[in-house]
Amino acid sequence: MTGSGGMGGMTGMAGIAEGGATATTVPAFPSPGHAEPTHGIGASLTPADAEAKTQGIYPYAADLWAEGLLWAALLRSPHPHARILSIDTTEAARMPGVRAVVTHADVPGDAAHGRKVADRPVFASGIVRHHGEPIAAVAADHPDTARLAAAAIAVEYEVLEPVTDPEQAFSAEPLHPDGNLIRHIPLRFGDPEVVGEVIVEGLYRIGRQDPAPIGAEAGLAVPRPDGGVEIYTSSTDPHADRDLAAACFGLAPERVKIVVTGVPGAMGDREDPGMQLPLGLLALRTGHPVKLVATREESFLGHPHRHPTLLRYRHHADADGKLVKVEAQILLDAGAYADSSSDALAAAVAFACGPYVVPHAFVEGWAVRTNNPPSGHVRGEGAMQVCAAYEGQMDKLAARLGLDPAELRLRNVMATGDLLPTGQTVTCPAPVAELLRAVRDYPLPALPADDTEEEWVLPGGPDGAGEPGAVRRGVGYGLGMVHMLGAEGADEVSTATVKVSAGVATVICAAVETGQGFSTLARQIVQEVLGLDEVYIAPVDTDQPPSGPGAHSRHTWVSGGAVERAARMVRTQLLQPLAAQFGMSAELLTITDGKITSYDGVLSTTVAEALEGKELWATAQCRPHPTEPLDESGQGDAFVGIAFCAVRAVVDVDVELGSVRVVEMAVAQDVGRVLNPKQARARIEAGITQGVGAALTENLRTASGMIRRPDFTGYALPTSLDTPDVHIVKLVEERDVVAPFGAKAISAVPVVTSPAAVAAAVRAATGRPVNRLPIRPQAAVAASG
């Protein structure tokens, strides 16, 4: 039984989306005096796997084992750009314990793959385009043997000059048959001749953030008797990974199965196909299960990073600070392969002006190919980089006009009904002014001098070099926006199945629980609709219908919508016969705690009894309204929905050493509806922390295309001492009528906005321009000395 997905078909549903469009806002979070439900929508349900995860007994891919398994190791390029003259595997293949060695010559199917464009080889053949690109893989009976054998493969390189400056990519020799320009969007909106009374210009650079998942990539590939292969890995987009693998192995997609294991951290595309594909090839070649666990170094070399970005801005405003025109040039360094760079560029260009009303906008965006480490999908891609730049411009404009930065922003913020520079009307709730006022009016944290209760953690940490006399406090604002769901005509669809038997509900949906809390949410939805407490979420594999990638916080929307619809269909199947028996409509029956009762109390039975031993199944799809690609002047209704956020950062800066500590982040966010308060808080805190990392320490540095310190000493993540107090000042619950439950994405927009807010606060504390992220200590030393 399949319910085909209607367009935006989640409106008008009784019960959950009750009062769909009414705007309700909570004064504070959690709202005082408001009793939280214990199950269903709005409850702070604890994830089913929380206990196992905190006890350390939850299995991840690196923990898997199979009888007779072999270990794989990859040979990766030590050069960022080189011509491969020869690959000699004879020495490696002769080593005792080595069972197979594969190179590009052993790829039976398509040798190239990629998310949007198939431009990336499984193994480099003629040319190596980035440091760490896979060249060959080995399977052996011991991980050390595999590693030694990989090192014994003799590769003769002709080292070429790497192209590492994205500005040079335009004129450099093509690094790839597809050329160096991956995408160009020249956005034209309004009148180019308009000039403002006040003009400010700025140049901004954003570094290379790494998703740095706490569990490195790992997988186990098991050959099947039918000549196919099963790959156990923590993929966040299993069906796309399966199709990619099948094409590479030269197999029909049905012969390849991806089984999703526990996901140890995902901030974008979780797994590296550069690892899964060799793994599957080796399993097919040897006929044995093959396992690979990446080292931390390989993890940094292999997976995609956030696009390093160069941005030039010119803002025109009138004397009152109203924006007149924005001109911008945005250059994304895509690294060696296209991956999802065109999506990142679309977001960067479309949101280049931020959540402000801008009557005229001219934005040139390019994503170019270089020999730097590959860039790809990392939470808030494109939107985060431009946010840091346009907010820098807003600060500059406020300083020029002598206005308070918050006041200048308030004069320009957009609201529902305003236009994006892409010509798209913002139809969803856009309570930007309300968000900004909420963080602006929230009381500032006490200065240490006024608060003797708490110990003052100086920049540099306890027992550090910080000196109170050299510390200056700064306050800064950031307003950010990010789109939800795939953009530009991506077919966003998800399928879910709900089964009820003996009073227990089961959800089968290929939406991967990446830590975003989808499986908890699915339980809550089914509890809400079917009134059953016990809901089991089945593990995910590609034998289930596809649900798409776990990106752009889309699962809450599309997969949550599909689960709700399937649950409603089961509810109808369950109640219809009962209602008919009693001559009433099914709407008059309610289910709570597994008991079915009618409005008048005549009927009272349990779900288990009503089932009479039967199983009820229903499968449904959710497909939001379609979008269209941006045209040749960057115009088009490209986005399904947009989420907004305001952050006020308070920082302490030791202005002699340039060390920065973020004291507090006050957040107000447009969430549509809070589905799980505890989870919502956790997602916002996580997003803010990742944003603080991007603002201060997280930068995967390269020298001539080589990653310099691929470890957690060189790549400094925020520790608990670096993580500020996060105060969620306000969650605006203005329902988005086209979204299931009216809920908006929560995770991405704090990541997008918080780096800009931190930069603004450091600017306020030091008087320095702060136009580069992460903020280096030399940029945070006070101008005067």
Next chain:
Amino acid sequence: MTLPGSLDEAVAALAAMPAAVPVAGGTDLMAAVNSGLLRPAGLVGLGRISEIRGWQYQDGHALLGAGLTHARMGRPDFAALIPALAAAARAAGPPQIRNAGTLGGNIASAAPTGDALPVLAALEATLIIAGPGGSRREIPVGHLLTGYEMLAPGELIGYVRVPLLHAPQTFLKATGRTGPGRATASVAVVLDPARRGVRCAVGAVAPMPLRPLDAERWVASLIDWDGERTLAPEACAAFGEYVAAACIPDPAPAPDGGEPGTLPPAALHLRRTVATLARRALGRALA
């Protein structure tokens, strides 16, 4: 893997298996093993040698066991004896590292960012090296760190002899984040009232700690050792500049007599950082 119970047994174990590697806290060594960089033929664990896990007093000096952990050195009783070493130990990393990592290991690893090293250099500590047959020899810590004298195969760092100066000492380090991190620069300042000296060492800016001897002598001559032992803030600032210029010198003039180059911005920032740390460290020692 052997687990000797005394220093001489450990030396004997190393002699019996020359390819074996001694391991104390393992915070550097085991990370290298786990990442496949090192595959030692054997390990001699030093964790059971109780004689090197504490300290004793010896005519005005403290004889510190090489197996003292950073956590132990960070405690108040130790801080009362050698404040700068305690401060360095407290700053040496997250609790897991400080619980395992040892003083001897910090010296043997000789990482440029080793936090104990500038303190030992400023204290002019002496290493007591255990060799075969119960032999003991002494090496100034600076000799080992500069490679002037090396450990012979089969030798172990047994103890570190540090003078007890009964005067303020400071250790300050600059890092990239508020949480534990490797030093970008560190400065140790110790006062030696008996010898009317100020000793300073700068860590993390060079492969080994640097001693700005001229700056030390100059500032010691300004201090009224019999009186208040204070300095004007300007003098502390000048000391900081002096130390920084000594550790991160200006580029040499071009050989053809042309204009000398200027330091790149990152080096200038490092110099400013060292100057600030040295000024603050001296100021706190004299406060």
